[in-house]
Amino acid sequence: MKKKVGVVVDIIMYVILLVQMMYVFIGNNLHELLGIGFFVCLIIHLCIKNWWAKTILIKDKPASRRFFDIITILLVLTIIILMLSSMGVSRFLFTWFHFMGSADLHRYLATAVLTLGVIHGGMHGFWHAKRKKLAVVGIVIASVIAFALGIFGVPFLNRQKRSVEISYADKQPEATIEWQGNKPLVVYFTRMGNSNFEPDVDAVSGASLLMSDGEMMGNNQLLAKMVCDITGFESEAITLTGEKYPSSYSDTIVVAGDELKAQARPGVEPIDVSEYDSIILIYPLWWGSIPMPVATFLENNDFDGKTIYLIITHGSSGYGNTISEIEELCPNAKVVPGASIYCEDIPDAGNQLIELLRSWNTGSN
Numbered sequence: 001m002k003k004k005v006g007v008v009v010d011i012i013m014y015v016i017l018l019v020q021m022m023y024v025f026i027g028n029n030l031h032e033l034l035g036i037g038f039f040v041c042l043i044i045h046l047c048i049k050n051w052w053a054k055t056i057l058i059k060d061k062p063a064s065r066r067f068f069d070i071i072t073i074l075l076v077l078t079i080i081i082l083m084l085s086s087m088g089v090s091r092f093l094f095t096w097f098h099f100m101g102s103a104d105l106h107r108y109l110a111t112a113v114l115t116l117g118v119i120h121g122g123m124h125g126f127w128h129a130k131r132k133k134l135a136v137v138g139i140v141i142a143s144v145i146a147f148a149l150g151i152f153g154v155p156f157l158n159r160q161k162r163s164v165e166i167s168y169a170d171k172q173p174e175a176t177i178e179w180q181g182n183k184p185l186v187v188y189f190t191r192m193g194n195s196n197f198e199p200d201v202d203a204v205s206g207a208s209l210l211m212s213d214g215e216m217m218g219n220n221q222l223l224a225k226m227v228c229d230i231t232g233f234e235s236e237a238i239t240l241t242g243e244k245y246p247s248s249y250s251d252t253i254v255v256a257g258d259e260l261k262a263q264a265r266p267g268v269e270p271i272d273v274s275e276y277d278s279i280i281l282i283y284p285l286w287w288g289s290i291p292m293p294v295a296t297f298l299e300n301n302d303f304d305g306k307t308i309y310l311i312i313t314h315g316s317s318g319y320g321n322t323i324s325e326i327e328e329l330c331p332n333a334k335v336v337p338g339a340s341i342y343c344e345d346i347p348d349a350g351n352q353l354i355e356l357l358r359s360w361n362t363g364s365n
Helices: 002-021 028-048 051-055 063-088 103-128 132-161 219-231 249-262 292-299 322-329 343-348 350-363
Strands: 185-188 209-212 215-218 235-237 278-284 307-314 334-342
Touching (some): 103 334, 185 219, 215 219, 219 307, 219 343, 249 292, 307 322, 322 334, 334 343
Parallel strands (some): 185 278, 278 307
């Protein structure tokens, strides 16, 4: 009976974990509730399989058993860290917990748990398999698929399928900051105004766009608005003068990749930064690099002696190569990395921006 319960619990855990990786379709609240269910199942699993801990120190065991022990220990430790990370990124059940709040870290940990879990479960099949080599190949393929799902599949789905609709009044930062010294200019690049959107653009609003009070906005446009509301700064959008990007995010990324390979410099509307000592540059990560229109803007202006504060939005890779690229384009400017914001976290980035701007304000004195 205990063995059957253990099998059922294990199946439930794997199903929950797979569903959790598809959180773009289930929403945040259900995602957190399922997370609680996963950890409850884990406790039941550990109680049923408590005999395993007693066998760890046994020296005389085959290599496959030792490998299984190592994978299991890593899996348990990673799940514990994932539990803390789950609380840190919570927006529903554990909003009071402010430790390990990185969405990137949470996704990497979930990917590690899924991959280790596949290997862990696969080892049980290995011991019962008659063709051991074939079983090993199956475990390797399954673990690679699990890893790819977390690292590449989830960010792709998040960009392509996630539709976001907010009320700005609910997201608007409450605090304001009195900037010490000359105020920077906020410069941002977004797909809004730079793409040939179709009438039903709201259907793909998750691809670096969102609906704010019924109005379509770019993710970086929203961040720029938040920064300006906090500080009273002026803002300017980097706007293409020539051919715009396609409506489809996937097609846009293809074009952006071609531009990057060619080191193209698309024409943009002039933005005068001569009267400013510093700018806050808000931009997306494309192919691990800055969008080429951003490169055009940087090359078209003289940033000698100026400070460039950076806020980047991304789907998986943080700053990528953008810091070094901006430093190369503006060798005599002071480049200050600030925030690397995961695409899903953009609507709730108000408090993060407040803390960031406060730190910059202190450092500018």
